[in-house]
Amino acid sequence: MDCLFCKIANGEIPSTKVYEDDLVYAFRDIEPQAPVHVLIIPKKHITSVNDINHENCSIVGHIFKVAAQIAKSEGIAEDGYRIVTNIGDLAGQTVKHLHYHMLGGRSLQWPPG
Numbered sequence: 001m002d003c004l005f006c007k008i009a010n011g012e013i014p015s016t017k018v019y020e021d022d023l024v025y026a027f028r029d030i031e032p033q034a035p036v037h038v039l040i041i042p043k044k045h046i047t048s049v050n051d052i053n054h055e056n057c058s059i060v061g062h063i064f065k066v067a068a069q070i071a072k073s074e075g076i077a078e079d080g081y082r083i084v085t086n087i088g089d090l091a092g093q094t095v096k097h098l099h100y101h102m103l104g105g106r107s108l109q110w111p112p113g
Contacts, residue, residue, distance in 0.1 A: 001045060005097035009043045018074075023059050024066050026102075035105030036074045036081070040067055046098040048087045060098075067102060076104030084112070 007013045008027065015027035018038050029037040042059045046052065052060055064083075071077040081104030086093040 003045055003097050004095050005039075005041050005099060006045050009041060019066060019070055021066070023062050026066065026070055029101070033101075034103040034108070036076050036103065038070055038074065038102040040070070040083075040100045040102060042098055047096050048093060048098055049085060050087060051098070063100060067100065070102060071104065074102075074104065080104065080108075082108050082112075 004013065008015045009025040017025070017027050019026040019040075023043055024040060025043055026038050026040040029039050040063055042056070042063065044056065044059060046056055046059070067083055068077070071081050081102055083100050083102050085098065085100050
């Protein structure tokens with residue numbers, strides 16, 4: 001499989017790591033849209049939310065547990081932050097590997113785009 005995020009999680013492509021455990025890898029976005037912009041990905045390849053199933057759904061719960069830890073360590077937990085994922089081309093998913101954008105450190109407007 002030629003997946004950019006799988007290669008990042010496997011250390012084949014360099015990234016600025018924020019967090020890592022057996023299931024999850026988190027790193028800074030190379031084109032940040034906020035002072036804090038971290039991508040949180042499962043190490044196991046899951047294409048999108050549409051591919052979450054009984055066998056892999058516990059990974060998603062773990063991602064959100066990790067996200068809370070990252071928000072604290074990044075100093076954005078108290079003031080607030082946004083976690084978003086894009087599903088499919090029309091939503092702007094450019095890498096076909098489930099990933100969550102954590103954005104914080106500034107006022108985030110709604111609607112986003």
